[in-house]
Amino acid sequence: MSETTRASAPPRAVPLAELAARHGLSVSGARPSLPAYVRQLWARRHFITAFSRAKLAAQYSQAKLGQLWQVATPLLNALVYFLIFGVILEARGGMSTGDYIPFLVAGVFVFTFTQSSVMSGVKSISGNLGMVRALHFPRASLPIAFSLQQLQQLLYSMIVLAAITIGFGHYPTWTWLLIFPALLLQFVFNAGLAMIFARLGSHTPDMAQLMPFVLRTWMYASGVLFPLRAMIEDNDTVPLWAADVLEANPAAVYMDLIRYAMIDTPQYSGVPGLTWAYALGWALVIGIGGFVYFWKAEERYGRG
Amino acid sequence: MAVAEQTTSPLPADELERVPTVIADDVHIVYRVYGGRSKGNATAALRRIIRRESSARVREVHAVRGVTFTAYRGEAIGLIGSNGSGKSTLLRAIAGLLPTERGKVYTDGQPSLLGVNAALMNDLTGERNVVLGGLAMGMSREQIKERYQGIVDFSGINDKGDFISLPMRTYSSGMAARLRFSIAAAKDHDVLMIDEALATGDKKFQRRSEARIRELRKEAGTVFLVSHNNKSIRSTCDRVLWLEKGELVMDGPTEEVMKAYEEETGK
Structure with missing residues (x-):
């Protein structure tokens, strides 16, 4: 092929x-092999945390109110849903306003955590191809960093939620401590889901267009805005087992954990063993499954 | 290189001393581009999806076609060729950042591209970008802390006041480019690949960065340099690969290849 080879180059023997x-x-x-991949990822933990914090800080850096939006955005979101579902439609299943608002706000915040993890996961590879094509790092760093960014965002939201909950007369008890393991399990679940959708989105960019509709359907089916069981019990055409199925879905599971932990009503008292089992199961299955599924295509992410 | 007779005779003594660091064996790279050729309407697209045909909107670009070479420790290799000849693509494949369609690239250690542009965020301060860029390149927090002052001094960002604590979007394009180069050049590499990095900043900074690249060359095993600047190829490289349309046209000592290249391009 070449007319000259290197003068000193030996013939290829x-x-x-x-x-x-x-x-x-x-x-x-x-x-790399799966254990080697896990080691690489662990070695990059500082990059993952720095990247997620940088994304969070960059988000509102141009706004006049700056980081105040971290709290204002979820608050405004909750207000809109309260107006529509709490006041106009009155879809609150017989709850008083003092119980309904914490119920609604907890649901909106917890679901938003999963929703935005999936949405940023879909674009985590396809939207950062420049980085993927220029630098070496285990690609799973990206979906994990984006989920971590959403977790930090949620912690701001939890401050708002705590204030609202206390404001409506549900005072902190020891069960509030259960918020932390619940959010940890949800984070593992979200990161797994983000990794699944990162791989799908890297291959089919159209996913980013489709996902908002899928996620909105999921939201209405999970009882974010209204008590699911009460709605189904009121409705004769839907069989009761549908409520069991919908309550086992991960979005409903993680929402209920937070509600059980924070809201002090007969409906949400005690520690729901079955819900915790579901929460752990979903976190393990989706967390590990998503990681392995993402790793399987590791060497192909540069091609877009 | 002509395919030599496949003898199993003992290796030439020459080959024993020279340690290969990068071996490209018949490398082919194909890009898939979405929306390149938008023909037809939505119903046609839907029909294609339902019938599971490969979409007509996906176009394949065969960027590198069967490149074979062996690079040895201590070499500085220039890559030349017209725009779109596959130079940068080949570098990315060597770095393992782009998968090959056919053929294989073997490397010693982890080759890295000089460049962190993609990891930096314009809305963050220069300070935070130094840390973020360092972490993205795989440096540890301690290493970054150690080299932080060096990076800032080298970039000359703070020469005209405290700019490092301002968001990067407030920098002039020259300042931003200088900071990017300084971050990228702060790391030591086994196999270093530089893609047109020499044309950054003003004259003074260019001289400083050329000196830094010579330093990096000394530390690195092998250096690859993509450039359209024949002068910087001549001053840094001892071997040149000439690519055209994804194929290796010529591979040889700098002067020989550059002469042929300049004749061809009429320079």
């Missing part, structure tokens, strides 16, 4: 693959 093997060269861009 051995196949290149053999030459590479003899000098201990490895194939560039090959997918």
